[in-house]
Amino acid sequence: MLKIENLHASVGGKPILKGVDLEVNAGEVHAVMGPNGSGKSTLAYVLSGRDGYEVTKGSVTYAGKDLLAMPPELRAAEGVFLGFQYPVAIPGVSNVYFLKAAVNAIRKHRGEPPLDAIEFLKLVRERSKLVELDPELAKRQVNVGFSGGEKKRNEIFQLAMLEPKLAILDETDSGLDIDALKIVSKGVNAVRGPERAMIVITHYQRLLDHIVPDFVHVLIDGRIVKSGDRTLALQLEEEGYAEVRSEAV
Amino acid sequence: MADRLHDNALIAALERAPSGGPAWLDALRDEASRTVRESGLPGRKTEAWRFTPVGDLVALPFEQAPAPAPATTGRRAPETAPGGRPGDDGTWRLRVEGGRPRLDLAGAAPAGVVVRSIAEVLAAPDDPLAAPLREHLGRLAPATHFSALNTALFEDGVVLHLAKGASAAAPVHLVYAPASSATDGPPTVAYPRVLVLAEQGSRLTLVESFPAGSASPDGPSCGDEPAGESAPRHLDNLVTELVLGPGARVDHIRVHEAPDFVISRTIVREARDAHYTSRVVSLAGALMRADLHVLLDGPGAECELDGAYVAGGRDKLDHHTLVEHRSPHCTSRQNYRGVLDDKALGVFDGIVIVHRDAQKTEAHQENRNLLLSASATVHTKPHLEIDADDVICTHGATVGSLDEDQLFYLRARGLDEATARAILTYAFVRSVVDDIGLQPLRDRLARALLHRMPEGEALEEMTA
C-alpha cells in the first residue's frame, strides 16, 4: 500500500529525514518510535503534504501512485489520514460543520453522493459513541477550549468519521490518562481491518499493549536504524535508545 | 484639490437649501451651511479623513433626488406593497427613497413604536412629536462636513418614538434606496435623516440597510452580483441620531451592500443604565464611510460596537468610531473585523475618550484584519485618550493573513485549498453576524457574508 524509498526531507533548509525506507502493506500496523527531535513528526507531515517540508531525494508510492505529487486534500481524499500530535484550534468553525464538508469532499472524490443532514448526524452519533466523545464537544468549535485529552479523542473521532485507508497517528497517546488511552485504542482498533493500514508514532510501549503492532521501527536522526516485531518496543522500554544508537553506528 | 473641496456640486446646492421651516430649524440649517462652506469638504489634510478618498465623489455633478410621486391611488395592502412588506427576514420594512420615507407604501408600524415622516411632523406645529424633534434633532453633537450638509439640505426623514416602557413588536427596518426615477440622468444625492427617541425603559431593534440592488423595490436579495463595472452614481449622505433614555435598550444593525457612495454619521446619546449595541456589516461600497459616535452620558450606560467588513474589487470601506465616556461606571466594547481582498481599501479608526470624571470606566477596543491580497490596503488606528485614573482600558489592532496551521489542518482532512481558505475567512468575521438575535435576519446576513467569500457558494452547498 505504501512504499517509502530513500526519503530525504528538509525543513527551512535543514535536513531532517536522511534516507527513510519503509514498506507498509494493507492490514498492517507499524509503530514508529524514536527520541525527541528524531524526525517522526516530520515524516508524518511529509506523508500528508504539509507546505514547507521539502523532499530533496527519494520517493513515496501510495496505492501505486506518486504520493508526493499530490496536494494534501487529494491525499486525504485518496484515504491518507494524519492524526496530529498537536491538533490546532479553529475558532469560528464548528466541528460538525467542518467534518461534514470533509466527509462530503471525500465522498465526492470517490464519486459518491453527499450525505444529507440526517444521514450525517446519524453517523456523528454512532462514531462519537465509539470514542465516547461527548456529542456536545462534536458541536463545539474545532478544538477550542478542548483539554489535551479531548483534542486527541477528537482526532480519533475524525478518524472514525473519515474511515481512511492509511492512518498516521502522531503521538495520539500523549496527554491521555489510562482510561482515555483504552477508549482511544478501542476506537482505533474498531477501524482496523484487512483493507486498512496504520503508522502509529509513539514514545510509549503502553499504547502498543492496546494497539498491537505488526512491526516496530526505531527512527534516529532521520533514519530507521532498527526494525523488529513488538518485542522491540519492550526492549526499548527497558534499555532506552542508547543500545540501538550504538548498534547503528 | 483645495478648490474642489469648496467648489463642487454638493456645496453649490447650499444655495437652494430648504428654508421656511420652523425658526429653530432654519437657524440650525444656517449654522450648518456656514460650517461646511467655511471648512469645505474634508480632504487628505483633515486628520479624520486622511485615508478616505473623497476625490471621485467631489468631481461628480450631483443633483438632489426629486421627490418621488406619492402613491395617490391609496394604500396598497401590506402584503403586496414593496415599501412596508413584512420582510422575509422578520423585520418591518420602510423604504426610504431619495431620503423620503414611503409610509404610503408601508403597512402599519409594529405595535410599541410610532414611525413618522420628519417633514410631516415639521408641518404640524401641534404634533406631539414636534417638541421632542425640536429638542433633539441636530443637538447631540456639532455637525461637520458631510453631516452639516445633511442638516442644511435634508428635506424629509424618519422619526421613531418609543414611549416610556414601550417595546417595539418587530424590528424596524429602514431600506435606503435612490428615488425610483433616478435610474438614468445625472448622478444623484440623497440626505436621509433619522431620529430615534427611545424613552426610559423602552426597547427597539433598528435595522438600516443599503441593499445591493437598490433600484429594485424588492430590496436586497442574497447572492446579488455587484452591479457590474458601471461607475457609481448615487450618494446617500445619512445622519442617524439616537437618544436613549434611562434603561432604554436599542439594538442597531447596519448593512452596507450598495456598490455606490454611502457616507453616514450615527450619533447616540445614552442616559443612565441605557444599553446600545451596534452591528455593522459592510460588504460593498465604492466609498462607504461610516462614523459612529457614542456619548455615554449617565452612570451604568453600556455600548457594544461590532463590525464586520469584507471588501473586494476596488471597494473602500471606512469605519470610524468615537466613544466618549462622560460618566462613571460605563462600559464600552468594540470589536471590528475586516477582510480585504483584491485592490480594496479598509480603514478602522477608533477613538475612546475617557473624560476626567468617568471613573470606573471599562473600555475595550479591538480591530483585526485579514489581508488576502498583496494589493489590498488596510489602515487601522485604535486610539485611547484617558483623563480618569481608575479605569480598565484595552485596545489592540492586528493585520495578518490566514493561519498556516489551521489551513493545513483543514486540507489534511480533505478540504481543497480554496474551500479551506473560505471557511477560515468566514470564521474570522462571522461572530459579528452570529450575535444578531433575530434568526431570520441573522441567517440572511450569514448567507450574504458567505457569498462574499471566495468559493462561498460551494461552501454553502457543502455545509447546508
Ligand SMILES: Nc1ncnc2c1ncn2[C@@H]1O[C@H](COP(=O)(O)OP(=O)(O)OP(=O)(O)O)[C@@H](O)[C@H]1O
Ligand atoms: N519548522 C521548522 N523549522 C526548523 N526546524 C524544524 C522545524 N520543524 C521541525 N524542526 C526540527 O526538525 C527536527 C525533527 O522534528 P520532529 O518534530 O520531526 O521531531 P519528532 O521526532 O516528532 O520529535 P518529538 O518526539 O519531540 O515529537 C527537530 O530538530 C526540530 O527542531
Ligand SMILES: [Mg+2]
Ligand atoms: Mg513529534
